[in-house]
Amino acid sequence: MLESDCPTCPETPPETAAGTSAYLIDPGILAMWKDCADSRRKNANLSSTDPHEPITVNLGIPFPLENWREQAPEAMFLTALAPSNAEFSIYVAHNRNIFSFYDDLAGIDNDTIRYFVAGWYSDPGNDVVRTGPRSFTGKTTQAEVLKMLGWSLTEGAVPQQIERSIYSGSVFSLAWERTGAAPHEDPLEEIRQNKRLNVAVGNNTVDAFSTLLASQLSGYQDAGRTAALLHALQYNLLHVLDEPSGEAMLDKKVRDAWFSSRPGGYRWELAARRAEGGSADGKELELTGPEEDFLFRLNTDQNAYEREAAELLQLQWDLHAAWWKKGHIRHIFPNQTGYRSEDFDGLLDGADPASLLSRVRRQLEKVDALAQKLPPAAPRWKRGRRGTGGFFTGH
Numbered sequence: 001m002l003e004s005d006c007p008t009c010p011e012t013p014p015e016t017a018a019g020t021s022a023y024l025i026d027p028g029i030l031a032m033w034k035d036c037a038d039s040r041r042k043n044a045n046l047s048s049t050d051p052h053e054p055i056t057v058n059l060g061i062p063f064p065l066e067n068w069r070e071q072a073p074e075a076m077f078l079t080a081l082a083p084s085n086a087e088f089s090i091y092v093a094h095n096r097n098i099f100s101f102y103d104d105l106a107g108i109d110n111d112t113i114r115y116f117v118a119g120w121y122s123d124p125g126n127d128v129v130r131t132g133p134r135s136f137t138g139k140t141t142q143a144e145v146l147k148m149l150g151w152s153l154t155e156g157a158v159p160q161q162i163e164r165s166i167y168s169g170s171v172f173s174l175a176w177e178r179t180g181a182a183p184h185e186d187p188l189e190e191i192r193q194n195k196r197l198n199v200a201v202g203n204n205t206v207d208a209f210s211t212l213l214a215s216q217l218s219g220y221q222d223a224g225r226t227a228a229l230l231h232a233l234q235y236n237l238l239h240v241l242d243e244p245s246g247e248a249m250l251d252k253k254v255r256d257a258w259f260s261s262r263p264g265g266y267r268w269e270l271a272a273r274r275a276e277g278g279s280a281d282g283k284e285l286e287l288t289g290p291e292e293d294f295l296f297r298l299n300t301d302q303n304a305y306e307r308e309a310a311e312l313l314q315l316q317w318d319l320h321a322a323w324w325k326k327g328h329i330r331h332i333f334p335n336q337t338g339y340r341s342e343d344f345d346g347l348l349d350g351a352d353p354a355s356l357l358s359r360v361r362r363q364l365e366k367v368d369a370l371a372q373k374l375p376p377a378a379p380r381w382k383r384g385r386r387g388t389g390g391f392f393t394g395h
Contacts, residue, residue, distance in 0.1 A: 001068040004098045005078050005122075006061040007033075007044035020058035021096045024083040027051070029075075038071040060097025073122040105176060113174040120166045129162045133293050138300035203258040206234045265306045266379055268298045302378070305370040312363045319360050322347040 008017045033041035040061070047056040078098070082088035092100045105113070121127040128136040129145055137148045142162055146152060200215065202208030214227035228247065232238045235253050240246045272285050287295065322344050330341035347356040371378075 001063045001065045002097060002101055003061050003063060003068075003071070004119075005059055005075070006038075006040060006071065007057040007059055008061065009040045009043045009045055011040070011043075012045070012061065016061060017058060019062075019097050019102065020060045021094060021098050022056045023059045023098070024054060024056050025077075026055075026083075029077050030055070032075040032077070033072070036072040036075050041072055041075065062097070062101075070122055073124075076121070076123055076126055105178070108176065109178040111176050113176050114170065114172040115174075116168065116170040118166055118168040120164065124164050127164050129165045133296050133300075138296065206231070206257065207254065210234065263306075266302055268295060268302060270295055298374075301370065301373040305367070305374060305378075308363065308367050308370055312360070312367050315356070315360045315363050319347070319356050322356060 008020055030046075033044060036042070044057050048054070080089040082094070085094060088094050089099050096102065103115075124130075126136070128149065129142075130136065131140055131142060131145055132138075133140075135145075137145050139145045139148055142160075145162075198212060198216075200208045200212035202211055210227055210231045213230060214223065217223040217226055220226070228241065228250065229238065231254060232241050232250050235250065235257070237250050237253055240249050243249070270285055270287060270291060326341045326344035326348070329339045329344075333339040346352065349355045350357050350361075352358060
């Protein structure tokens, strides 16, 4: 049994600790461990005891299945992203003994192997299938929870209250020969070496195109300078390359183009009313149980509103694009084979419930209904001209 969130401690054997993975923890996790009954978590091996320094521990302890039981089910903190690590769940070097394990197949030289892996939430109260205002989804019925998670019951299953979810995967018929032939070399490596596959990946089309041409210029004199000139041309910065720090300015422009911004949304808080002509005393407002439930529901409704409004924006963009393409093809390519404006008629058919136009109408109704759950001062979605765009306004 692999306990993914169990840290190493002074009692952990060195050979067991060698298979664990480092994990950055915060004071909240330390507080949970200090309050739990498990001695391993109370005495975890910390990289530092200085509260001003980053603190890491090594996680992932295997236990014999016969005597295992949950040691600290309420101390849940693991996520697929870890502490802002987008590759945590997919890169084995980061998650060994957490989301992956190594089997050395000791004592097995020739056999056919199969694996079955299962996992679950240690605390049933925090399972994503639970209902209630404090649950993961915030939904009150099981049907609403399943819909939000994108899950469905198997055909013929009888609907009932679901208390826990279990996740499993399996692989069968793995041929294993310890002294067998080594795997074949990756055929993509040969393609990469002989340059017959002309593909480049970049943060945007400018970077990808420049990288592709730069790879094809590798045998030419001043290839690096030529690639820099090409980059500068596409960013309209040729005039700055000969200036002092010109290359640094180009590099900054390239890196700036890798990122964009998007609205982070809104979050509601309850604050004490300020006295007329005065100011708040700065003390944190203590909320009652009903007030906490109200605030949770309000923020859940706000999140749902913003999520559906973003979906509406995308649908409206797709609808406008389909309308534009239909007109563009009809007037620019009226007689060319392969271009037919009629191909877009189905997307714009308001009588078809599955058409893009009908989906936009339904999404508008959904956004309008969610808006009714928010206070009058909440940021609102405003329909744009001709229903093709919109924006948020707030106070």
